[in-house]
Amino acid sequence: xxxxxxxxxxxxxxxxxxxxxxxxxxRMLLGVVLLGNAVNILIFTAGRVSxxxxxxxxxGAKAPLDAVANPLPQALILTAxxxxxxxxxxxxxLAYRAYQDLGTDDTDEMRVAEPENDGLPPLGY
Amino acid sequence: xxxxxETAHLKAExxxxxxxxxSDYLVVAPVAVCFLFGAVLLMVRKRVDWHPWLAIPGxxxxxxxxxxxxxKVVADGPQTMMMGAWKPPFGIAFTVDMLGAxxxxxxGFVALAAAIHATLSMSLVERRYGFFxxxxxxxxxxxxxxxxxxxxNLYVWFEVLLIGSFGLLILGSEHEQLDGxxxxxxxxxxxTTLFLITTGYLYGLFGTLNMADIAQKAGRLEDDGAMLxxxxxxxxxxxxxxxxxxxxxxxxASYHTPxxxxxxxxxxxxxxxxxxxxxxxxxxxxxxxxxxxxxxxxWVAALTMLVGAFGALAQSxxxxxxxxxxxxxxxxxxxxLALAGDGGAAEPSIIATAASAATAAPADxxxxxxxxxxxxxxxxxxxxxxxxLHSIVVMTALYLAGGTASRVAGSxxxxxxxxxxxxxxGLAALMLVFLFAVSGLPPFSGFWPKVILVRGAFGAGxxxxxxxxxxxxxxxxxxxxxxxxxxxWRNAPEPAAAGPGAGNAPARFDPKGEASPVxxxxxxxxxxxxxVAAGVFPQWLASLTDEAARGVVDPAAxxxxxxxxxxx
Numbered sequence: 130x131x132x133x134x135x136x137x138x139x140x141x142x143x144x145x146x147x148x149x150x151x152x153x154x155x156r157m158l159l160g161v162v163l164l165g166n167a168v169n170i171l172i173f174t175a176g177r178v179s180x181x182x183x184x185x186x187x188x189g190a191k192a193p194l195d196a197v198a199n200p201l202p203q204a205l206i207l208t209a210x211x212x213x214x215x216x217x218x219x220x221x222x223l224a225y226r227a228y229q230d231l232g233t234d235d236t237d238e239m240r241v242a243e244p245e246n247d248g249l250p251p252l253g254y
Numbered sequence: 255x256x257x258x259x260e261t262a263h264l265k266a267e268x269x270x271x272x273x274x275x276x277s278d279y280l281v282v283a284p285v286a287v288c289f290l291f292g293a294v295l296l297m298v299r300k301r302v303d304w305h306p307w308l309a310i311p312g313x314x315x316x317x318x319x320x321x322x323x324x325x326k327v328v329a330d331g332p333q334t335m336m337m338g339a340w341k342p343p344f345g346i347a348f349t350v351d352m353l354g355a356x357x358x359x360x361x362g363f364v365a366l367a368a369a370i371h372a373t374l375s376m377s378l379v380e381r382r383y384g385f386f387x388x389x390x391x392x393x394x395x396x397x398x399x400x401x402x403x404x405x406x407n408l409y410v411w412f413e414v415l416l417i418g419s420f421g422l423l424i425l426g427s428e429h430e431q432l433d434g435x436x437x438x439x440x441x442x443x444x445x446t447t448l449f450l451i452t453t454g455y456l457y458g459l460f461g462t463l464n465m466a467d468i469a470q471k472a473g474r475l476e477d478d479g480a481m482l483x484x485x486x487x488x489x490x491x492x493x494x495x496x497x498x499x500x501x502x503x504x505x506x507a508s509y510h511t512p513x514x515x516x517x518x519x520x521x522x523x524x525x526x527x528x529x530x531x532x533x534x535x536x537x538x539x540x541x542x543x544x545x546x547x548x549x550x551x552x553w554v555a556a557l558t559m560l561v562g563a564f565g566a567l568a569q570s571x572x573x574x575x576x577x578x579x580x581x582x583x584x585x586x587x588x589x590x591l592a593l594a595g596d597g598g599a600a601e602p603s604i605i606a607t608a609a610s611a612a613t614a615a616p617a618d619x620x621x622x623x624x625x626x627x628x629x630x631x632x633x634x635x636x637x638x639x640x641x642x643l644h645s646i647v648v649m650t651a652l653y654l655a656g657g658t659a660s661r662v663a664g665s666x667x668x669x670x671x672x673x674x675x676x677x678x679x680g681l682a683a684l685m686l687v688f689l690f691a692v693s694g695l696p697p698f699s700g701f702w703p704k705v706i707l708v709r710g711a712f713g714a715g716x717x718x719x720x721x722x723x724x725x726x727x728x729x730x731x732x733x734x735x736x737x738x739x740x741x742x743w744r745n746a747p748e749p750a751a752a753g754p755g756a757g758n759a760p761a762r763f764d765p766k767g768e769a770s771p772v773x774x775x776x777x778x779x780x781x782x783x784x785x786v787a788a789g790v791f792p793q794w795l796a797s798l799t800d801e802a803a804r805g806v807v808d809p810a811a812x813x814x815x816x817x818x819x820x821x822x
Contacts, residue, residue, distance in 0.1 A: 149444065157440060164447050172454035202457065205406055209450055212413045216443055219420055223439060227432040242434040242511050243574075250570040250668045251740055 134174040141167035154224045154234040161220060165213035169206045176202030270339045280326060281335040281348045281401065283319040284358055287312065288394030295387040302382050306373035309386040313366040316393065320355075320362035327355040328798070332805065332815035334403065342816045343464035349403030351812050352802035353639060357530050358400040360643045363784065364522045364650040365393050367777035371654045372515045374774050375661070383425045389519065392418030399527050403816060406453055406463045408531060412446050412495070419524060422516045423508065434511030441504035445494035452487040459484065466816035468539050469809050477542065485543035488535045489551070495528030496584050499558040505581060506565065510573035514657025517573065521580045522650035526642050529587050536591070537635060538806050548594030555592050556722040558585030563729035572656050572666045572741065575733060579652065579692055582726055583645040589723055590638025590707050593630045593714040630714035635803035637706030640796060644699040644788060648691045651781035655685045658774055659741060668737065673746030682742045684778045689734035691785045694727040699788035702796065 141163050148160030176199040184197040228234050231241060279286075291312035298304050327333060332351040336342060350358070372385060395415025402408050423435045453463070459480055460468050475481065494501040505525070509517050536544040544551075562582025569575035658681055659674055660666040675682045691698035704723060711720035788795050805811055 149440075154436065161440070161443060161447075164444070168447055168451050168454065171451065172457075175454060175458045202454070205454070205457070208406075208410060212410070213447075216413070216417070216439075219417070220439055220443070223420075223424065223432070223435060226427065227436045230427075230429050230432050236437075239433045239436065241432075242430045242437075243507055248570050248669075249568070250575075250736060 130178050131174055134170060134178065138167050138171045138174060141170065152236045154227065154236065157236075158217075158220060158224055162217055165209070165217070169209055169213075172202045172206050172209070176200075268341055268344065270336055270341055274335070277326065278333070278335060280319065280323045281333050281350055284316060284323065284362065284397035284401065285394050287316045287319055288390045288397060291315075292387050292390030292394060295390060296384075299384060299387065305386045306369075309369050309390070310366075310373060312390065313362070313369045313393075316397075317359075317362040317366050320359040320397075323350060324355040324359040327352055332812050334815045343462045343467035346407050347403035347464055347466070347816055348401050349466065349812060349816055350401050351805045351809075351815070352798065353530070353533065353806055354400045356639065356643060356798060356802055357526065357646075358397050360646045361393070361396050361400065361523055364646055364781070365389070365519070367780050368515050368519050368522075368650060368654065370780075371518070371657075371774070371777040372513075374776075375515060375657065376513065384421070385425060385513075385516075388418050388421040388425070392422060392519070392523075394418075396523050396527055400530060403465050404463050405456065405465055405468065405535070408534075409446065409449055409453055412449065412527070412531075415524065415527065416442055416446060419520060422519070423512050425512060425516065428511075431511045434508035437504050438508035441494065441501075445491050445501075448487060448491040448494070452484055452491060455480075455487070456484050464816065465534065465539060466809070466813045470813060472539055472541075481540060482543050482546060485536060485540045485547060488540075489532070489547060492528045492532040492535070493554065496525050496532060496588075497528070497558075497581055498554050498584060498588060499561055500554075502558065502561065502581050502584075506574060506577040509577045509580065510571065514573070514653050514660065517576075518650045518653030518657070521576065521653055522646045525580060525584055526587075526646050529584065529638075529642055532588075533591065533635065533638070533806060537631075538809050538812070541807070544591075545594040548592050551588055552592035552716055552719050555585050555588035556719055558582070558588060559722055559726040560585075563726045563733070566733040567729060567736075570668050572660060572668055572671065572737060573653075575668075575737065576649070576652055576656060579730065579733075580645075580649055582730055583641070583649060583692070586704070586707065586723060586726065587638045587642045587645065589711065589719055590634040590636075590641065590703075592719060593634030593707075593710050593716065630710055632800070632803045632807050633706060633710040634714065635806060636796070636800045637703045637710055639799040639802050640706065640792075641700070641703035643795070643799070644691070644703055644785075647781055647784050647788075648688055648700065651684075651688045651778060651785065652692060654781070655681065655688055655778055658778070659685065663741065663746070668740045670747065671741035672744045675742040676745075680775055681778070682738075684775065684782050685742065686738060687782050687785060689738055691789065693731040693734045695731065697786075697789045699785045699792075701789060702792040706796070 145160045145164035145167055148156045148163065151157060151160070177196060178198060182193075182195050182197045184193060184200050186193050224234070227239070231239055233239060291308065295305055295308055295312075298308070323333075327350060332349060334342075334347055334349045336345040336347055338345055369386070369389065372389075376385060392415050395411050395413075395418055398411035399408055399415060402411055420435065420439055423438060424431050456468070457463055459475070460471050462468060462471065472481065490501070494504075497505040509520055512520075536547070559582050562578045562580070562585055565578035566575050566582065569578060656666070659671065659678075662678055662681070663671040663674060665671060687698060691700045694700040694704040704727060708720040708723050711717065711723065
């Protein structure tokens with residue numbers, strides 16, 4: 130199970146990076162979603178997934194006897210999912226507004242903030 | 255299930271008992287104050303005219319709490335508070351040592367100055383979008399990042415300050431801002447995702463997220479490359495946050511687009527949070543890996559400085575020029591982190607030596623012997639922290655002064671600006687102070703940390719890095735002189751003579767929104783007071799940063815605060 134998930138994580142990272150390298154905002158958005166999910170599955174996998182035993186410590190022992198799934202990474206992912214979801218919602222609106230206002234979703238053509246041929250500063254006065 | 259008595263026994267083992275003294279709550283107070291005021295301001299969001307009267311006392315309270323926390327740390331050493339009273343390493347720890355306390359106090363100081371400036375310079379219409387609530391939320395994130403002792407919690411604070419900064423960045427929704435914000439948001443999101451991945455790996459390796467616990471365990475694990483991988487990934491993630499050289503392109507693309515006061519906060523604080531995290535993680539948690547990466551950091555620092563200096567020289571717009579000053583400052587701070595040092599005897603920084611000699615307290619110096627071989631590291635780190643604090647104040651001040659200057663001149667383009675010396679002599683004098691300080695000229699605050707860093711670089715066997723610091727200072731002096739000569743000294747150019755860059759003067763420089771010239775100077779005078787005080791009397795600050803550096807390099811006190819005291 131972990132091996133399979135590791136391959137899934139690798140594929141998701143590859144696809145996410147490929148999409149993030151695009152100059153179109155819409156593809157970058159998809160890349161961001163996949164990147165967030167890749168990280169979540171990575172941490173989830175690292176915390177063991179195959180065990181069905183509940184993570185309980187038996188009486189008298191200091192640690193669980195079997196290899197149980199670690200609940201902490203799952204708590205971390207829960208936080209990360211919420212954060213990445215809210216960020217993605219913000220990015221979607223931002224990208225849509227940028228597309229509306231700037232008339233392009235091509236990052237190469239988004240040169241309002243950094244205009245081309247801005248000119249040198251005055252060299253004397 | 256355990257019997258009730260056994261449960262009580264287990265609880266006694268896992269939790270901290272005894273009530274906390276009220277002063278212990280100081281550790282979380284900066285975050286609590288920010289969120290409290292942020293929430294209240296959101297509730298009264300329709301009464302925009304009330305906002306400054308709530309926000310300025312709020313930021314004054316924040317600064318007061320920050321300073322009290324700093325004084326407590328100076329007096330009693332690092333402080334720890336465990337969330338939910340769970341014992342470390344299980345509960346989330348808030349641990350503040352000298353490094354965190356210095357950063358959080360400086361952050362509170364510039365936030366107050368920026369809030370006063372915003373009150374005086376922003377019209378009611380602009381505040382309608384919720385400037386002050388966002389600012390409190392961002393400051394909550396910044397304070398939390400400086401105070402937390404848990405690495406996943408640090409990630410959460412990064413996200414908190416990031417979402418606050420997104421809100422501030424697009425305030426007003428102009429075309430330029432949407433463009434800049436798109437780049438800022440994507441790249442920062444990728445950087446925090448990288449931070450999250452690395453933290454996942456780190457938990458896999460150590461089984462703990464508490465920084466003190468990691469620092470303890472890191473020494474005992476033998477390094478099979480996994481720790482170096484984690485250190486490199488953190489370097490990339492925080493380097494991106496801090497706008498270090500190969501990953502700095504989001505900063506000049508976005509920092510000049512929002513309101514000046516927002517740029518001032520961003521330039522002062524956000525990149526420095528990245529630097530702080532880099533110091534905390536690389537130097538405290540992974541010292542051996544940091545030593546291996548020192549050469550790489552030195553190269554990154556040198557290139558960052560040069561990119562910043564040359565970029566500043568090439569800009570024709572005051573705001574974009576200041577963006578590159580931020581980058582050059584980050585490079586200078588990173589130079590201090592590069593002095594892992596293979597050579598040299600332990601050498602405390604010259605200013606602190608002078609200070610201890612002046613106060614005739616040689617016992618202090620003898621009582622705190624430096625770690626063998628850590629001499630250049632402590633010197634470099636002390637210089638870096640000093641420079642970071644200076645940079646927080648002076649970059650905020652430069653953007654605020656630049657904003658006032660642009661409103662008076664009606665544009666931020668150096669082609670159009672002019673005649674400000676005659677129009678506003680007081681502003682011109684303050685601007686000159688800040689420009690001197692950012693270039694590292696005496697007698698202002700930028701000079702001493704650069705002295706420490708250059709000396710440290712030569713002492714650590716990196717003379718070329720010292721040379722780069724000096725060359726950068728020289729280039730920044732030229733860029734600063736150009737700003738002053740063009741915008742302040744020369745007479746205002748004829749509108750017809752203004753070149754092609756003159757056309758893009760949007761209505762945001764409407765001078766109507768400005769308060770009286772004298773009132774607008776108040777925050778600048780506050781910031782200038784720090785710049786002059788730290789430049790003329792650097793001993794007090796240098797001895798604090800020295801202690802901060804020692805506390806990071808040898809975190810015994812930090813560990814003791816987390817595991818030793820704890821109130822049990």
